[in-house]
Amino acid sequence: MDSSVVSNTVMPLNKRMLEQRSYMDCLSELVHSSECLSSKGYITALLSDADLEKKRRCARCNSLLSKKQRPPRSKPLPKQDPTNSDPPSLFASNVPDEIDSLGLERLQLEETRAPVMRCRFHDGKKVNKRWTCCGEHLMGPPCKQEEKHQPEERTLKEISTRWQHSETPSSTTRITRKAVVIDCEMGTAASGDCELIRLTLIDYFSNHVLIDKLVWPDVLMSHLNTKWSGVTWKLLYEARKEKRCILGWKNARALIWKYVSAETIVIGHGANSDLSSLRWIHPRIIDTLIVERNNSDETTGLSLKKLAEKRLQRIIQKGKGHDSLEDATATRDLVHWNVARMLEGGSSPVTDQDRTCLP
Structure with missing residues (x-):
C-alpha cells in the first residue's frame, strides 16, 4: 500500500487499543535509546558541576561565558612561489634581514x-x-x-537550583498513564534563555486533555514570542488573576508527574526543548521528528505543520501563533500513523536506532 494514503484507511486511535499487546509492542518499538536521545540534544543524565558552570x-x-572565543587573526606568512624551483642560496645575506x-x-x-x-x-x-x-x-x-x-x-548551588534536571519518579498511581503526548510553548527570559509559558499534556489512547494551562514564569521575561507561541501578556495576567495558570516550571513538572511514571511513554515533536524547559529527564520518549527521519528522505526535518498535511491530510497552525493542544493532537496522530503502518506489515521506522540518529 502506498504509505502516503495510509492515514485515510487506518482505524482511529481509541482506548481499546491499549489492551492489544501487538499495538503496545509496536508503540514500545518506537521508543528511542538513551544514546539516540543524547545525540539529538536531550539531557539524559544529571548535569555535572562542569555542565552547570556552562550556564553562568x-x-x-x-552572554553565556562558556562560548568559545576565536583568537584574533594574525597576518599570514608570505607563501613561497611554487614555480620557483631554485634552492635558496647559502650565501643569500638578505634572508635573515627579511625574517x-x-x-x-x-x-x-x-x-x-x-x-x-x-x-x-x-x-x-x-x-x-x-x-x-x-x-x-x-x-x-x-x-x-x-x-x-x-x-x-551566583554560587554553583544557585545555578543548580535553577538548572539541574530531575528524573521521572518510578512510583505509579491509579491515574498514571501508559502513554502521553506533550507540547509546550516558550517565551524568552531577560537572560536570553527559553522559558516555559504554556503546557499541554494529553492521554495518547483516549485523547483526554490532562493539562492545558498557561505557566506564569518565575523569572523576568524579555518577550513571550507571541507570534509563535500565541501567548500574550493579557492572557497570562487574566489566567493568574483567575488562578487558572501554573506558577513556574517546577509546579508544571510536578503536575505532569501525577500522570507520568518512569514506565510511561512520553511523545512529542522535537520535545528536547519541552523537556529542557521542565528540567526533566525521562527514559521512554518517542520524538516524531526522529521517527520521521527514518521513514523517508521526503519527511526528514519536516515541521509538524508539514507532516500533519502530508501524513494526516490536516491543516494546522492556521491562526496567529501555535496552539499547543492542536499540535499535541497532531503529534499523537502522527505516531498512530506509524504504528498502524507497522501493524499492517510495513517496516518499522526505527528498526535501527543508531542509523535513525545519525546527523
Missing part, C-alpha cells in the same frame, strides 16, 4: 591592533521603553562596551 552568564550583557623585518612587522601589528570589545551592554534602567543610560529604545544597540565579560555572582 555575564552580569552586564547576559627580522617580518617579525618586527608582526610585533607592530600586535601593538597597534585595537582590543576586541566582546561585552556590549546598557548600564541604565528601562523606563518607558527606553534606556536611562543613553535614551535609546529598548531594542537599540548597546551604548557601553568592555573587552572582557563580568561573570555573574
Whole structure:
C-alpha cells in the first residue's frame, strides 16, 4: 500500500487499543535509546558541576561565558612561489634581514591592533521603553562596551537550583498513564534563555486533555514570542488573576508527574526543548521528528505543520501563533500513523536506532 494514503484507511486511535499487546509492542518499538536521545540534544543524565558552570552568564550583557572565543587573526606568512624551483642560496645575506623585518612587522601589528570589545551592554534602567543610560529604545544597540565579560555572582548551588534536571519518579498511581503526548510553548527570559509559558499534556489512547494551562514564569521575561507561541501578556495576567495558570516550571513538572511514571511513554515533536524547559529527564520518549527521519528522505526535518498535511491530510497552525493542544493532537496522530503502518506489515521506522540518529 502506498504509505502516503495510509492515514485515510487506518482505524482511529481509541482506548481499546491499549489492551492489544501487538499495538503496545509496536508503540514500545518506537521508543528511542538513551544514546539516540543524547545525540539529538536531550539531557539524559544529571548535569555535572562542569555542565552547570556552562550556564553562568555575564552580569552586564547576559552572554553565556562558556562560548568559545576565536583568537584574533594574525597576518599570514608570505607563501613561497611554487614555480620557483631554485634552492635558496647559502650565501643569500638578505634572508635573515627579511625574517627580522617580518617579525618586527608582526610585533607592530600586535601593538597597534585595537582590543576586541566582546561585552556590549546598557548600564541604565528601562523606563518607558527606553534606556536611562543613553535614551535609546529598548531594542537599540548597546551604548557601553568592555573587552572582557563580568561573570555573574551566583554560587554553583544557585545555578543548580535553577538548572539541574530531575528524573521521572518510578512510583505509579491509579491515574498514571501508559502513554502521553506533550507540547509546550516558550517565551524568552531577560537572560536570553527559553522559558516555559504554556503546557499541554494529553492521554495518547483516549485523547483526554490532562493539562492545558498557561505557566506564569518565575523569572523576568524579555518577550513571550507571541507570534509563535500565541501567548500574550493579557492572557497570562487574566489566567493568574483567575488562578487558572501554573506558577513556574517546577509546579508544571510536578503536575505532569501525577500522570507520568518512569514506565510511561512520553511523545512529542522535537520535545528536547519541552523537556529542557521542565528540567526533566525521562527514559521512554518517542520524538516524531526522529521517527520521521527514518521513514523517508521526503519527511526528514519536516515541521509538524508539514507532516500533519502530508501524513494526516490536516491543516494546522492556521491562526496567529501555535496552539499547543492542536499540535499535541497532531503529534499523537502522527505516531498512530506509524504504528498502524507497522501493524499492517510495513517496516518499522526505527528498526535501527543508531542509523535513525545519525546527523
